Amino acid sequence: MSTAPFSRNGTPPETFVLNLGPQHPATHGVLRVKLTMDGEYVMRAEPVCGYVHRMHEKMGENRTWAQFLPNTSRIDYLSAMNYTHAFVGAVERGAGIAVPPRAEYLRVITSELNRISSHLVWFGAFLLDLGGFTPLLYAFDDREQILDLLEGVCGARLTYCYYRFGGLCNDVDDNFIEGTRAFVRRMQPRFKLYHQLVTENIILRKRLEGVGPITAEQCRKYGASGPVCRGSGIPYDLRRAEPYSIYPELDFDIPVFSEGDCLARYLVRMEEMRQSLRLIEQALNRLPDGPVVAEKVPRTIKMAPGDYCFAVEAARGRFAVRVVSDGTDTPYRVKLRTPSFSNLSLFEETSAGMMLPDALALMGSLDLVIPDIDR
Amino acid sequence: MNADLAALAERCAVLFPEGVQLIDYAKRGFHLDLKVDPSQVVEAARLFEGEGFAIDTLTGVDWIKEEQFEVVYDYYHPRHAWRVAVRTRIPRDNPTLPTISPVFPGANWHEREARDFFGIHFAGHPNMEPLLLPEDADYHPLRKDFAA
Numbered sequence: 001m002s003t004a005p006f007s008r009n010g011t012p013p014e015t016f017v018l019n020l021g022p023q024h025p026a027t028h029g030v031l032r033v034k035l036t037m038d039g040e041y042v043m044r045a046e047p048v049c050g051y052v053h054r055m056h057e058k059m060g061e062n063r064t065w066a067q068f069l070p071n072t073s074r075i076d077y078l079s080a081m082n083y084t085h086a087f088v089g090a091v092e093r094g095a096g097i098a099v100p101p102r103a104e105y106l107r108v109i110t111s112e113l114n115r116i117s118s119h120l121v122w123f124g125a126f127l128l129d130l131g132g133f134t135p136l137l138y139a140f141d142d143r144e145q146i147l148d149l150l151e152g153v154c155g156a157r158l159t160y161c162y163y164r165f166g167g168l169c170n171d172v173d174d175n176f177i178e179g180t181r182a183f184v185r186r187m188q189p190r191f192k193l194y195h196q197l198v199t200e201n202i203i204l205r206k207r208l209e210g211v212g213p214i215t216a217e218q219c220r221k222y223g224a225s226g227p228v229c230r231g232s233g234i235p236y237d238l239r240r241a242e243p244y245s246i247y248p249e250l251d252f253d254i255p256v257f258s259e260g261d262c263l264a265r266y267l268v269r270m271e272e273m274r275q276s277l278r279l280i281e282q283a284l285n286r287l288p289d290g291p292v293v294a295e296k297v298p299r300t301i302k303m304a305p306g307d308y309c310f311a312v313e314a315a316r317g318r319f320a321v322r323v324v325s326d327g328t329d330t331p332y333r334v335k336l337r338t339p340s341f342s343n344l345s346l347f348e349e350t351s352a353g354m355m356l357p358d359a360l361a362l363m364g365s366l367d368l369v370i371p372d373i374d375r
Numbered sequence: 376m377n378a379d380l381a382a383l384a385e386r387c388a389v390l391f392p393e394g395v396q397l398i399d400y401a402k403r404g405f406h407l408d409l410k411v412d413p414s415q416v417v418e419a420a421r422l423f424e425g426e427g428f429a430i431d432t433l434t435g436v437d438w439i440k441e442e443q444f445e446v447v448y449d450y451y452h453p454r455h456a457w458r459v460a461v462r463t464r465i466p467r468d469n470p471t472l473p474t475i476s477p478v479f480p481g482a483n484w485h486e487r488e489a490r491d492f493f494g495i496h497f498a499g500h501p502n503m504e505p506l507l508l509p510e511d512a513d514y515h516p517l518r519k520d521f522a523a
Contacts, residue, residue, distance in 0.1 A: 049507055052509045219429070223432070234453050236453040342432075
């Protein structure tokens with residue numbers, strides 16, 4: 001436990017317990033943090049999870065492979081495309097189903113659109129945490145375009161279930177292609193605006209620069225991934241590390257900042273959105289014709305006994321699915337390894353000794369989605 | 376990279392002579408599979424910590440017919456992109472394992488989750504309180520004999 005600076009000259013710290021949440025705007029959902037405070041300094045921050053626990057993993061054991069698929073879009077509700085990708089990927093791997101190229105391209109396009117929309121929510125909400133209201137309105141205006149596009153292809157605005165075993169449930173139409181191209185054109189100059197409006201703002205800089213440092217070693221020992229580890233100098237991105245879909249064929253950079261502070265994580269996500277636009281543009285230009293679902297997908301999925309893993313780079317980091325099959329039509333075990341869970345687990349260690357408003361900046365920079373922690 | 380992976384498998388085989396197996400990543404989604412004795416999980420964690428691995432997750436599987444829990448520790452290497460699964464089996468009527476949280480502090484929460492879902496006790500764990508289930512929960516929902 002660390003002590004506040006003013007407690008060091010012989011006076012014993014006067015501590016009190018402060019409850020943050022479970023209903024608090026800064027926790028973005030139902031997360032409770034039990035804070036032991038010395039004045040305005042956090043001595044210990046103990047997250048109390050489980051308020052939105054739904055036992056998805058048990059649900060996986062009492063329904064068929066296909067029936068569980070919609071569950072996976074309700075874990076991290078901001079990156080449903082990525083999450084369904086991991087589950088269909090695990091099943092396709094286990095059952096040996098090959099996916100047609102057009103479907104893989106469309107998966108990348110929709111996954112990257114989803115990543116941008118997720119980062120835009122983070123951008124708006126994070127600045128809201130820091131006391132700036134306006135950027136949220138800009139971010140949600142952009143995000144609305146993505147939600148409309150994705151609603152057009154799969155009917156849902158948030159909890160997408162667009163991917164199916166062996167491909168997709170629908171092909172896209174010209175409206176989607178044109179709309180996505182228009183969105184890419186619209187979005188490119190927006191980053192200049194965001195940087196002028198927000199990144200270069202002196203107040204933001206003072207709130208984020210040097211605040212909440214996380215070391216690469218901490219990321220490794222806690223399994224923190226995604227923008228959190230890339231903001232601490234680890235160039236770990238599943239799209240390159242464990243390449244899946246058609247990412248190996250596409251050209252993109254992995255933004256890495258080594259400072260490890262809140263600003264580094266901020267900059268990683270801002271740059272990632274630009275890289276996602278690059279990916280979308282390339283995938284649109286190369287989009288092949290053909291079917292969007294494999295020809296021979298059995299109605300009842302059965303796979304050889306054993307366990308199969310599939311990991312994707314979701315907006316918050318490494319989302320991995322481990323399915324254990326006993327050869328029947330229902331999973332024997334579905335393990336969901338979610339990035340928010342691991343990213344939050346290092347909060348207790350890294351927030352000790354921080355001032356409360358800085359600890360909230362740190363929490364915001366982790367980009368937590370609470371149902372993703374609680375599952 | 377494959378030569379390095381084979382070298383890693385050899386280093387593992389020195390410590391764990393039985394049950395080191397290279398896996399076809401394309402078919403299964405991980406590279407290396409280790410079967411270890413329950414008493415060796417901390418040693419395995421130390422080995423992979425020293426090799427620069429990060430903790431991915433750990434979880435149980437209830438093999439009720441064999442009256443055993445399988446516990447799988449997943450590690451990934453942030454630079455080499457390897458994935459390793461370390462497996463061990465413990466009896467269902469006395470599910471106890473040593474904690475690996477001093478080696479990987481991130482395991483703290485994963486072990487608490489395994490306690491919630493399976494009732495596995497991790498000896499030496501600093502805080503075996505429920506994490507995701509209510510504080511008064513006296514059930515373990517991922518046991519196969521727990522009816523949903």
